[in-house]
Amino acid sequence: MTVRRLPIAVWLVFAAICAWIAVHARFTADMSAFLPEAATPMQRLLVGELREGVASRLVLIGIEDAAPDALARVSRALAKGLQGDPRFVYVANGDAQLAEADRELLFARRYVLSPDLTAARFERAGLAAALERGSEMLASPAGAFVRRTLPADPTSEFLRVLGLFEGQARTLTHLGVWMSHDRRTALALVQTAAPGFDLDAQHANLVAIERAFSAARAAAGVEAAVLRLSGPALFAVRSRDTIRRDVQRLSAAATVLVAGLLVVAFRSAAVLGLAFAPVATGALAGVAAVALWFGTVHGITLGFGVVLIGEGVDYAIYFFGQRSAAEPARTSLARIWPTLRLGLAISAASFCAMLFSGFTGLAQLGLFSVVGLAVAAAVTRWGLPEIPVRGAAPAGAAAAARLAPRWRSSLAARLGVLAGAFAAAAVVIWYERPIWDDDPARLNPVDEAAQALDQRLRNDLGAPDARWLVVVSGPTEQRALEAAEALAGPLGELVETKAIGGFDSPARYLPSLAAQRARRALLPDEATLRQNLAVAVAESPFKPGLFEPFLRDVAAARASPPLDRASLRGTAIGLKVDSLLVQRGDGWHALLPLREVADPRALAEAIAGRAPGEVALLDIRAESTALVASYREQALALWGVGLALIVGLLAVQLRSPARVAQVLAPIAAAVTGAAAILLAAGTKLTLFHVVALLLVAGVVSNYALFFERAPATEDERGRTAFSVAFCAASTVLAFGLLAWSQVPVLKMIGGTAAIGAALGLVFSALIARRPGAA
Amino acid sequence: MAELAKVGSGTVQFTEVKSSELLKQPIESRGTLTYIAPARLEKHTLTPREERFVVDRDAVVIERPARQERIEFGLDQYPAVRAFVESIRGTLAGDLAALRRHYRVELEGTSADWRLHLLPSDPQMAELVLKILIEGAGSQVRRIEILEASGDRSVMTITKDRA
Numbered sequence: 001m002t003v004r005r006l007p008i009a010v011w012l013v014f015a016a017i018c019a020w021i022a023v024h025a026r027f028t029a030d031m032s033a034f035l036p037e038a039a040t041p042m043q044r045l046l047v048g049e050l051r052e053g054v055a056s057r058l059v060l061i062g063i064e065d066a067a068p069d070a071l072a073r074v075s076r077a078l079a080k081g082l083q084g085d086p087r088f089v090y091v092a093n094g095d096a097q098l099a100e101a102d103r104e105l106l107f108a109r110r111y112v113l114s115p116d117l118t119a120a121r122f123e124r125a126g127l128a129a130a131l132e133r134g135s136e137m138l139a140s141p142a143g144a145f146v147r148r149t150l151p152a153d154p155t156s157e158f159l160r161v162l163g164l165f166e167g168q169a170r171t172l173t174h175l176g177v178w179m180s181h182d183r184r185t186a187l188a189l190v191q192t193a194a195p196g197f198d199l200d201a202q203h204a205n206l207v208a209i210e211r212a213f214s215a216a217r218a219a220a221g222v223e224a225a226v227l228r229l230s231g232p233a234l235f236a237v238r239s240r241d242t243i244r245r246d247v248q249r250l251s252a253a254a255t256v257l258v259a260g261l262l263v264v265a266f267r268s269a270a271v272l273g274l275a276f277a278p279v280a281t282g283a284l285a286g287v288a289a290v291a292l293w294f295g296t297v298h299g300i301t302l303g304f305g306v307v308l309i310g311e312g313v314d315y316a317i318y319f320f321g322q323r324s325a326a327e328p329a330r331t332s333l334a335r336i337w338p339t340l341r342l343g344l345a346i347s348a349a350s351f352c353a354m355l356f357s358g359f360t361g362l363a364q365l366g367l368f369s370v371v372g373l374a375v376a377a378a379v380t381r382w383g384l385p386e387i388p389v390r391g392a393a394p395a396g397a398a399a400a401a402r403l404a405p406r407w408r409s410s411l412a413a414r415l416g417v418l419a420g421a422f423a424a425a426a427v428v429i430w431y432e433r434p435i436w437d438d439d440p441a442r443l444n445p446v447d448e449a450a451q452a453l454d455q456r457l458r459n460d461l462g463a464p465d466a467r468w469l470v471v472v473s474g475p476t477e478q479r480a481l482e483a484a485e486a487l488a489g490p491l492g493e494l495v496e497t498k499a500i501g502g503f504d505s506p507a508r509y510l511p512s513l514a515a516q517r518a519r520r521a522l523l524p525d526e527a528t529l530r531q532n533l534a535v536a537v538a539e540s541p542f543k544p545g546l547f548e549p550f551l552r553d554v555a556a557a558r559a560s561p562p563l564d565r566a567s568l569r570g571t572a573i574g575l576k577v578d579s580l581l582v583q584r585g586d587g588w589h590a591l592l593p594l595r596e597v598a599d600p601r602a603l604a605e606a607i608a609g610r611a612p613g614e615v616a617l618l619d620i621r622a623e624s625t626a627l628v629a630s631y632r633e634q635a636l637a638l639w640g641v642g643l644a645l646i647v648g649l650l651a652v653q654l655r656s657p658a659r660v661a662q663v664l665a666p667i668a669a670a671v672t673g674a675a676a677i678l679l680a681a682g683t684k685l686t687l688f689h690v691v692a693l694l695l696v697a698g699v700v701s702n703y704a705l706f707f708e709r710a711p712a713t714e715d716e717r718g719r720t721a722f723s724v725a726f727c728a729a730s731t732v733l734a735f736g737l738l739a740w741s742q743v744p745v746l747k748m749i750g751g752t753a754a755i756g757a758a759l760g761l762v763f764s765a766l767i768a769r770r771p772g773a774a
Numbered sequence: 775m776a777e778l779a780k781v782g783s784g785t786v787q788f789t790e791v792k793s794s795e796l797l798k799q800p801i802e803s804r805g806t807l808t809y810i811a812p813a814r815l816e817k818h819t820l821t822p823r824e825e826r827f828v829v830d831r832d833a834v835v836i837e838r839p840a841r842q843e844r845i846e847f848g849l850d851q852y853p854a855v856r857a858f859v860e861s862i863r864g865t866l867a868g869d870l871a872a873l874r875r876h877y878r879v880e881l882e883g884t885s886a887d888w889r890l891h892l893l894p895s896d897p898q899m900a901e902l903v904l905k906i907l908i909e910g911a912g913s914q915v916r917r918i919e920i921l922e923a924s925g926d927r928s929v930m931t932i933t934k935d936r937a
Contacts, residue, residue: 133841135797135801136823136825136838138792138794138796138797138801139790139792139801139803139928140825140827140836141817141827141854141855141858141859142852142854142855143792143794143854143922143926143928144854144857144902144903144920144922144923144924144926145852145853145854145855145902147794147796147922147924147926148902148924150796151796172832172848173898175895175896175897176896176897176898541797541798541799541801542796542797542798543795543796543797543798546796
């Protein structure tokens with residue numbers, strides 16, 4: 001046999017180029033790639049917030065395992081170490097010195113921030129009442145606190161402004177720093193400059209926090225203290241690590257297992273090496289294609305490489321399995337190529353459906369698989385036959401041939417069995433309704449212990465777990481703020497009637513320019529105020545001349561420029577405004593989180609139409625669930641498209657409705673059977689199960705096609721049985737390994753596909769033909 | 775301290791004089807002070823204006839009937855209030871450990887005539903309150919003086935035991 005060098009040269013150059021691209025590709029593990037491409041503006045807002053909103057930039061810090069006083073010392077040292085680092089825009093641990101900027105800001109701006117300022121407060125009667133109250137407060141146990149601000153703020157505007165933050169659970173302090181209620185955990189909060197989805201930056205941030213903690217622990221002399229971190233960025237970084245570890249571990253395991261199978265079956269080192277050549281080239285080409293098309297490669301896509309090992313190695317196995325000493329390699333390949341080609345087309349059709357899905361993640365999986373399989377098939381077709389391999393006939397073929405089914409019953413009877421299996425599975429599925437689980441938490445790759453820690457730190461910090469959100473929008477920041485202000489009245493009434501526990505609004509901390517102007521207009525000029533005050537002080541227990549700071553501050557408030565976003569930067573208030581007032585797409589959105597919503601319907605009615613533009617009430621939990629459900633529906637629709645493509649391909653190739661039906665029968669039985677087994681085992685189906693079932697359809701169609709083809713000889717019948725059994729074994733192994741992954745997406749796809757492939761092998765064997773049969 | 779710890783609950787009358795740079799003359803108020811072991815303290819001011827100040831563990835309620843006012847908050851929000859509450863509550867409970875959590879504690883005198891100097895250790899508290907001096911005889915507290923960082927001073931004299 002002559003060796004043609006051109007195909008091999010082309011192959012090697014191609015593989016080298018793909019490898020170069022793959023090595024230089026950027027990898028991500030942003031789980032929001034597996035969130036649907038949002039359909040509605042509200043969903044877009046939600047997904048945007050998840051990806052880069054302020055909440056995605058928060059790192060929650062807990063310091064534990066030491067006495068409370070020691071924890072407080074470490075907390076103080078840690079905050080000092082992190083402050084000034086440009087990677088962290090905000091560091092808070094409850095320390096009064098850290099909050100000083102906030103207090104100063106609130107105090108300086110108290111007149112434009114005070115929620116219910118009236119002109120009467122600055123008239124004689126109002127001032128007299130304020131002073132009387134002031135003297136009572138001074139003599140009370142809170143006297144020392146009131147005394148500091150009384151000369152500048154006799155009308156207690158500062159206290160009213162501080163009240164804006166009340167109702168939002170206060171964090172307990174110990175020796176001036178935040179501490180959990182059991183005083184076992186010192187708490188702190190950091191906002192990173194980088195958005196949550198920038199995992200490289202977030203990884204560096206986490207390392208920086210850990211370093212600062214080690215230094216703080218040493219400085220405070222509390223070596224026993226341990227650091228506990230949580231937050232979306234940490235979860236994302238940790239998921240990436242989990243995915244990376246899983247991918248490495250599982251692809252290594254899959255390679256070893258499949259290699260073991262090959263050694264047992266072929267007892268040839270050359271076959272062992274060559275069988276991986278198509279799949280390795282395919283995987284490189286897949287990664288390169290994804291990198292070129294999407295810019296980045298998702299970790300989960302790589303995880304799918306494991307699956308590709310299971311499926312792509314099949315082509316080489318079909319080739320080596322069909323080899324016999326009697327015919328040249330190119331001839332055996334030409335003989336099986338039409339079947340291989342059809343199998344490839346069907347697999348590609350099922351993966352193609354994923355290409356058009358809204359999930360960037362799924363689209364990546366689709367592209368990776370289509371390119372990978374096509375390249376693996378091409379290498380098998382044009383590359384492998386050019387490499388002479390001696391003794392490549394399968395040693396296990398004879399054994400497999402003995403095991404291969406030798407049906408005595410008629411094909412019709414066996415199809416009847418398949419129909420029965422299908423019907424039984426359908427009954428189980430019907431019985432297990434509802435079959436869908438659209439909880440987005442299923443996609444969360446973070447383990448329960450980490451989620452529990454997150455919840456604990458959040459509770460202790462009093463961070464809201466916002467479920468209900470009112471969103472109002474406008475073309476500019478000011479319009480959005482005005483819309484939020486328009487809702488303050490109706491929402492306040494709902495708090496009164498206890499329909500809701502409370503609400504927050506960006507306009508509280510950054511009133512619109514119009515509201516600030518209106519408040520400034522309530523302040524009297526200096527001469528009037530001085531006159532009114534003189535009368536009130538004369539009748540009060542306070543010394544005259546005491547309230548000069550008050551006169552000065554009111555005059556300053558009348559003249560000062562309006563409060564804007566820039567003046568809030570670097571404060572907790574600024575952080576709040578950043579999280580509640582966001583620009584997304586072509587507009588500004590004010591987010592008003594609600595607490596303890598008792599009566600959603602009354603709420604929806606009370607706020608409808610009360611602000612300019614659309615007033616959207618968002619139940620985040622319901623919204624994310626709806627998002628996942630809509631996505632699953634989309635996946636089902638794609639399923640239909642994939643199935644139609646498969647049927648179409650079969651019809652074109654087989655040219656007989658009866659034969660198409662025979663090939664479809666095991667596919668249908670395997671898909672419904674796998675779904676029924678999952679449901680019976682108590683697993684509700686998610687959209688990733690849907691995707692996995694589509695894979696099952698593609699894989700099983702290959703088996704069915706090989707069995708459906710009437711073998712020319714007894715020998716060929718054995719080899720077919722051997723090839724298909726081997727392919728199914730490698731597929732079940734590879735998918736089955738994925739089921740051990742800690743990444744839910746991979747676990748769901750792997751488990752489902754392994755069950756489906758195993759069923760598919762059995763069901764496909766049922767339609768096997770006798771040698772020579774037409 | 776051990777003698778105090780045995781006392782448990784009881785109500786006493788007080789006269790408090792608050793003197794401040796801000797005031798033309800000191801404000802004098804009278805009322806009752808009730809301690810219910812282990813963690814409840816009530817300061818009921820009767821004159822010049824009725825005010826009920828109740829602390830139970832970390833929860834504070836202030837009621838001013840004349841203004842129909844009721845304010846609730848946590849001790850953690852106001853270190854100044856905590857300075858006042860913990861000193862009296864810790865002393866009446868005879869709980870030296872509790873006092874040491876919040877103050878540097880110095881005890882002088884004899885059990886028949888003792889003085890307890892409390893210096894706040896929490897920086898936020900220390901910014902407002904310099905020192906609290908509690909004087910007593912045996913299991914009776916006779917005088918509580920709070921010296922604020924501002925120079926203001928409040929002297930509470932326990933006049934009569936009603937229990």
